[in-house]
Amino acid sequence: MPELLRFQDVNTHYGDLHVLKDVNYTIGQGEIVSLLGGNACGKSTTMKTIMGVVRPTTGSVIFDGVAIETMSTAERVKRGIAPVLEARRLFPRMTVYENLEMGAYTRKRGPDFNQDLERVYSLFPRVKERLNQVSGTLSGGEQQMVAIGRALMARPRLICMDEPSMGLSPLFVEQVFEIIQEINRQGMTIFMVEQNANMALSIAHRAYVLQTGKVVLSGSAAELRRDPSIREAYLGELQVT
């Protein structure tokens, strides 16, 4: 499987706080790779490092064979990386349609814009019904749909999702994960941060486990599901809630 994204010995800092410590990830084209880990271990920092909102202090981020760690965020979006941000982060006083337009910000407006809109509508019929609604008034689940739709509007090659299940009812979580799988079947590569390890491992091909900024485990989802330390630390706990 050709590689799409690689972290090579990445370190990041916020001032004196050392967050990512010699981190390596490899994400192949067409994969769903999940990044698991507890609070404050550096999952969102990983996403921000991919998007260029945080710059690594040392190490390299390679997308599609090109080192991107010094590129602007806009340049990375143009190259085909789109985010689904933690807590969705829609533009709350813009309409659903305008949010989708913002997803396509770096693209020229042409016929493929409408094609992509149609694609979003077919994945999320609810979104089409709400186009003119101000997105701050949508339910959490609806917002997540728009957030994923917004990422698709960039026509990316890689979507980075930060906790897509956060704050959603179990029914919605299931729907969102089905959609993620569906998008992946259509060829999209997905790198997904999750605390809901159970759900994440049920759709991911592979996963990394991050602990206080270090990758402590990695492997296929099936392997990790059988791993006793994972069962104890993440799965057991989450099955109860």
Add this chain to the structure above:
Amino acid sequence: MTFSDLLLQQTINGLSLGAMYALLALGFTLVYGILELINFAHFNVFMVGSFIGMWTLQLMGINGQAVVMTGLPLIGVMLVALFVTMLLSGGLGVVIERLSLRPLRNVKGPAAMITTIGVSYILFNIILLTVGADSKNYPNPLPPIQWALGDAVLRLREVLIWVISVLLMLGLHVFVQRSKMGKAMRATAQDPEAARMMGVEVDRVIIIAFFLGSALAGAGGLIFGLYYNFTSFIIGFTAGLRAFTAAVLGGIGNVPGAMLGGVIIGLVESMGGQFIATEWTDVIIFSILVLVLVFRPSGLMGRVAPNKS
């Protein structure tokens, strides 16, 4: 004059002042909306804009009120004066942003705001030292056309001020609501980090906000000169503070709010001057500022709980 004619007259005056304050308030609001920065340099961009308008009119051969024009030449001269004034004032705003504010972009605390105060004084002193302290007779080619409405008088200059202001504000509204850059501005105001991750180049958005705000301030400065027939290095502070009050009253960061706030402050000024006393104008206006800050800090049209997430 009957009471109703007085009321009408002061409404006419207030709407003219209000249009000017609204143009000026928009600049505060555009920049605040994106940077959460109160840009005090704006006061004197307005003042400099008024001089740019004066010089442009003079370059076209209009001196004082001696040259009277009508019809197409008048419209042409006004459009050129407005265009040049807005372009150069907008450019001044961009230069201020690039030279004095961008280097402070990641500095937390009040450094940027204090810098804008410094820049404001620099502009103030440059004009004082180069053109002098006396007020300048403002070139005005408008014919003395006026209409009587009962005992109240509506002059051509007021109509002109309204037309210019309404067109500029409509233009701004359409730009912010419809254009791609306008949407990027709104997105950046609502969530700068998310906007950046959509590929918005935030520095460009900031430049555009400064350009537009300063261009509108320049238009306001030109209007000031045409309305009062004079300009001076000193006009920035009073008008600026009133316009700032207008922006806060409408809800700072809110574009329609700045327009509404401007009109209200203009009407308060004219009505207060008529029915209370001119000396009390500032007391009344700044009492409004204090009351708004105490009882409705988000302003008339602002969101009750400012929410950046």
